[in-house]
Amino acid sequence: MQATLNRASQMPDVNRTDPRIKRVIVAMNTYGRKPESLIQVLHAAQNLFGYLPLPVIRFIAKELKASPSRVFGVVTFYHFFSLKPNGEHNCLVCTGTACYVKGAQLLLDQIEKDFNLKPGQTTPDNKLSLQTARCIGSCGLAPAATIDEEILAKVTPGEIAKVLRSKMGVTA
Amino acid sequence: MNLEELKAIEKKVRERKAGRKRACVCAGAGCISSGATAVLDKLQQGVKNAGLENQIEVIPTGCMGACNQGPLVGVEPDQIVYQKVDGTIAEQILDQHLKAGKTLPKYLLFEGTAQGSTPKAPDHPFYKKQMKIVLENCGAVNPEDIEDYIGVGGYQALHKALVHMSPEDVIAEVKQSGLRGRGGAGFPTGLKWETVYKHVNEMKYAICNGDEGDPGAFMDRSVLEGDPHRILEGMAIASYAVGAKKGYLYVRGEYPLAIKRLEMAIKQAKKIGLLGANIFNTDFSFDVEIRIGAGAFVCGEETALIASIEGKRGTPRPRPPYPAESGLWGKPTLINNVETYASIAPILLKGGAWYSEIGTPKATGTKVFALSGKINNTGLIEVPIGISLREIIFDIGGGIPDGKKFKAAQTGGPSGGCIPEQHLDTKMDYDSLQAVGTIMGSGGLIIMDETSCMPDVARYFMEFCMDESCGKCVPCRAGTKQMYDLLTKICQGRASLRDLELLEELAVMVKEASLCGLGQTAPNPLLSTLRYFRHEYMAHIQDKKCAAGVCKMNQPAAVKGAH
Numbered sequence: 001m002q003a004t005l006n007r008a009s010q011m012p013d014v015n016r017t018d019p020r021i022k023r024v025i026v027a028m029n030t031y032g033r034k035p036e037s038l039i040q041v042l043h044a045a046q047n048l049f050g051y052l053p054l055p056v057i058r059f060i061a062k063e064l065k066a067s068p069s070r071v072f073g074v075v076t077f078y079h080f081f082s083l084k085p086n087g088e089h090n091c092l093v094c095t096g097t098a099c100y101v102k103g104a105q106l107l108l109d110q111i112e113k114d115f116n117l118k119p120g121q122t123t124p125d126n127k128l129s130l131q132t133a134r135c136i137g138s139c140g141l142a143p144a145a146t147i148d149e150e151i152l153a154k155v156t157p158g159e160i161a162k163v164l165r166s167k168m169g170v171t172a
Numbered sequence: 173m174n175l176e177e178l179k180a181i182e183k184k185v186r187e188r189k190a191g192r193k194r195a196c197v198c199a200g201a202g203c204i205s206s207g208a209t210a211v212l213d214k215l216q217q218g219v220k221n222a223g224l225e226n227q228i229e230v231i232p233t234g235c236m237g238a239c240n241q242g243p244l245v246g247v248e249p250d251q252i253v254y255q256k257v258d259g260t261i262a263e264q265i266l267d268q269h270l271k272a273g274k275t276l277p278k279y280l281l282f283e284g285t286a287q288g289s290t291p292k293a294p295d296h297p298f299y300k301k302q303m304k305i306v307l308e309n310c311g312a313v314n315p316e317d318i319e320d321y322i323g324v325g326g327y328q329a330l331h332k333a334l335v336h337m338s339p340e341d342v343i344a345e346v347k348q349s350g351l352r353g354r355g356g357a358g359f360p361t362g363l364k365w366e367t368v369y370k371h372v373n374e375m376k377y378a379i380c381n382g383d384e385g386d387p388g389a390f391m392d393r394s395v396l397e398g399d400p401h402r403i404l405e406g407m408a409i410a411s412y413a414v415g416a417k418k419g420y421l422y423v424r425g426e427y428p429l430a431i432k433r434l435e436m437a438i439k440q441a442k443k444i445g446l447l448g449a450n451i452f453n454t455d456f457s458f459d460v461e462i463r464i465g466a467g468a469f470v471c472g473e474e475t476a477l478i479a480s481i482e483g484k485r486g487t488p489r490p491r492p493p494y495p496a497e498s499g500l501w502g503k504p505t506l507i508n509n510v511e512t513y514a515s516i517a518p519i520l521l522k523g524g525a526w527y528s529e530i531g532t533p534k535a536t537g538t539k540v541f542a543l544s545g546k547i548n549n550t551g552l553i554e555v556p557i558g559i560s561l562r563e564i565i566f567d568i569g570g571g572i573p574d575g576k577k578f579k580a581a582q583t584g585g586p587s588g589g590c591i592p593e594q595h596l597d598t599k600m601d602y603d604s605l606q607a608v609g610t611i612m613g614s615g616g617l618i619i620m621d622e623t624s625c626m627p628d629v630a631r632y633f634m635e636f637c638m639d640e641s642c643g644k645c646v647p648c649r650a651g652t653k654q655m656y657d658l659l660t661k662i663c664q665g666r667a668s669l670r671d672l673e674l675l676e677e678l679a680v681m682v683k684e685a686s687l688c689g690l691g692q693t694a695p696n697p698l699l700s701t702l703r704y705f706r707h708e709y710m711a712h713i714q715d716k717k718c719a720a721g722v723c724k725m726n727q728p729a730a731v732k733g734a735h
Contacts, residue, residue: 038483043425043464077485077642079467080425097388097585097618098544100632133426134469134636137201137390139544140239140551144205151205 014059020048024056028063035066038074042081051082087122087129089167091147091160096135098142107143108132110157115164127168173445174453175331178322185323189248192229193270196246196311200235200394201429202551207258208232208243214262215245219270228270231320234310234398238298239551241281246293246311253281253293285548287570297567298549303530305538306514307554310398315433318440321401327446329517333409334454337520342413343369346516348524350536355381355472355509356584356614357689358535358602364506367496368414371504378407378416379500379507381477382423382430385469386585387636389616391540392510394552396423396430399514400437404447404460406513409520411458414506419460420481425467434462469586469640473688474499474507476642487644488688509614511540531557535601545582545618548573555600562596565619576621580704584613586633586640587693589700590626609700611693625722626705627712630698631659637694648691651682655698662709665716665725672713676702 014021027044031037041060046052052075061071075081091111095104111117111130122129138144141153147163197203197212215230236244241255245262247269254265254276261279268274280289282296290296304310314320321327333342347362368376380403384392396403407419423431438460441447449457463481470476471486478500480486499505515537519527528536535557541564544550548570555564561581565571572578580590589610591598598604602612620629638652658675661667679695686692702709711717716725 036481036483039466039480040464040483043466073485074483077468078465081466095387097386097582097616097632098550100387101545101618101620101624134385134467135387135390136426137393138205138239139388139390139542140202140242141205142544142550153206 098139102142194248198244199232202239203242231314235394236311251292329520349527354511376416378411378419406516546621547619584611592704625720626701633697645687647685
């Protein structure tokens, strides 16, 4: 982590004319420029950038008068915040109990076999990211997964692999 | 806003409803994921095109319960519910039922299932054994319209409390109701309110815990999505009783729809003066803000949740002091669960005595359960406390699909345990569940059949607790990891009897030495499966066999589980 923070301190400041940064500033004004607004502001920033780039984290720390290490600590504590950009396509497999009982692991096994991808990873070509969710609340449709915005209900390992291949433009 | 204005809105909505057919399209998360939005658009467009807005009303509603039959469309006042509605069926409902008053038997809810359908939905066993108090408006009102909520008597309980009752009266009423916290621990709600009330401080807070983290639980989500004003009203009443001036609704980031509807609800309530300064022209002022969680199970623990609202890592701290004495920013703080707040308005309107008659003497009222897993009717149900598990599974749930045999029901998620076949007649109340080694929990109820392997189930929950441990105390951080590794060994056929012994030792240590509820209850699924399914553990260890066929046995030691 020390190395990461050192790198961050050598980074140039964020561009304040970037429209996304402007909206982060709006969020900071809404919630108040104090450390207790941190999680709300990080939510706003991640919505705008898709992840939390280190210069943005450093910027937020400075503006909210919190130390970068505290902000980094919060970012890495919560599952929702990501330090890495996602792939072009996102596959989210629900591993809630209902999905587990109905075979969510088989979906993950199939994806690992076909795409060499484990939860939390992105393919080297940045095409596909795989994530798991604790429960997406679609327990009646178990096992469930989402690919980008599309929900796959009562999905089989064969089906999910097929949809992913077509998303990635692989013919097989 | 005063009572006359409130009653005027109620009257207006009642009159609007009386002259019209009302198509209620379930817009709960489950139905939306099976295509309810398109059905809603189609019906609304169809009514508009036909110029029938004065005769037919089409509204989105909260969850109707029968999630795996979705998308659902209800037609009121006929008490008819249609299942698996798509564009074509929506057209037929519009043309034949809404316009011509003819029911379509083919598409009735539960048609084609083993239990069959009934002409009117409330007569079906799925609904008949239920009793809806918390969920009474879910599926009946438009959660995005405050007038619809006022139309069914909404905010009248708040008026009654502020204008006709003292804070002591409100607390006495809640105490008399016997309501216990629905987040899982079951602490008497009135007692908690009284404790916060007694702490004198110029600033107090009320928090709604909507960080529903148990996998397989979606009760709070459904209430937040389906009836957000009920929560706001409950929070406002609680805040009046304990003397809080500000409220925070802490909602999981995974629930964007709930957040959106709560935001709308707060805006609407503020606009007509039901939130904000001097509500109902009294001295009571109350404001609510939403705080979005960021994906940490431990934030369901109250002290961790408070840390998270303060913008910190969500780690718990030792209690006492309890939040009632020193909570958010060191001030006295009331924390209740979503379902608890949702029970308040009816208790004030109908009386604590009425509520205390429902359920059992020691556990009054109703409980919402999220029913899922290997069961025919998955979905959301509300039952009087004390109903037997058998009734829930076989009458309401319609039994186990594919002719398979019931094996166990899991309650309480990663903090709970399982109920085996010999205890199917267990009453669903706090004490009876504890007697068979599990807990009521927040309401997740997952049914497993013979294809589930119990050591693997224990491993699944242990992996969850290991991942979600915040890392602050050693017994939980290291203990869950060690137990997970031992369970993985068992599930891969590499374990010895000594490993099982070690596992049981660790379970007791983690339970007794952990700082917060997460660690203290993490061994529960393991201990409970050991209690009833020890033979499965022995088969894995001694015979290297998994009867359910889930575990891949005889794997080399180098291959570990998901981690």
